[in-house]
Amino acid sequence: MNFKIRQATGKDFEAVLGLIKELALFEKAPEKVTNTVEQMQEEKDFFEILVAEKSDGEIVGFALFYPVYYTWVGKSLYLDDLYVKEKYRGNGIGKALLDAVLNKAREMNAKRVRWQVLSWNKPAIEFYKKLGVELDDEWINCDYYPPD
Numbered sequence: 001m002n003f004k005i006r007q008a009t010g011k012d013f014e015a016v017l018g019l020i021k022e023l024a025l026f027e028k029a030p031e032k033v034t035n036t037v038e039q040m041q042e043e044k045d046f047f048e049i050l051v052a053e054k055s056d057g058e059i060v061g062f063a064l065f066y067p068v069y070y071t072w073v074g075k076s077l078y079l080d081d082l083y084v085k086e087k088y089r090g091n092g093i094g095k096a097l098l099d100a101v102l103n104k105a106r107e108m109n110a111k112r113v114r115w116q117v118l119s120w121n122k123p124a125i126e127f128y129k130k131l132g133v134e135l136d137d138e139w140i141n142c143d144y145y146p147p148d
């Protein structure tokens with residue numbers, strides 16, 4: 001299958017948001033997506049997106065990430081989402097996206113790249129294990145949503 005990994009532009013936000021909603025459905029939480037294309041446009045300075053694009057122009061996967069600072073190691077990169085449409089999995093797209101993110105981390109001299117995976121997402125866990133990723137099941141997520 002022919003595809004390329006490229007930097008997303010604002011024109012891609014609608015397709016990316018569609019994939020974000022697919023991911024939320026897969027993760028059994030579609031009601032949690034409140035983001036909009038307009039919000040992504042307004043907040044575009046806070047994140048970077050790489051997309052996997054087929055030769056016909058269809059965007060079939062994405063990786064959204066941003067720089068962070070961790071006190072123990074310093075400058076790092078956080079991968080918020082990596083997603084490939086189900087029918088295109090197994091074609092090397094996920095690995096190509098992850099490799100591109102890791103290359104971005106190398107370019108910025110990041111000391112760590114961090115992301116999360118749901119404990120029940122066995123295919124993703126196996127994928128990451130094959131790549132030699134260190135999995136940590138000790139930490140618990142803490143989320144706070146300020147009231148409007």
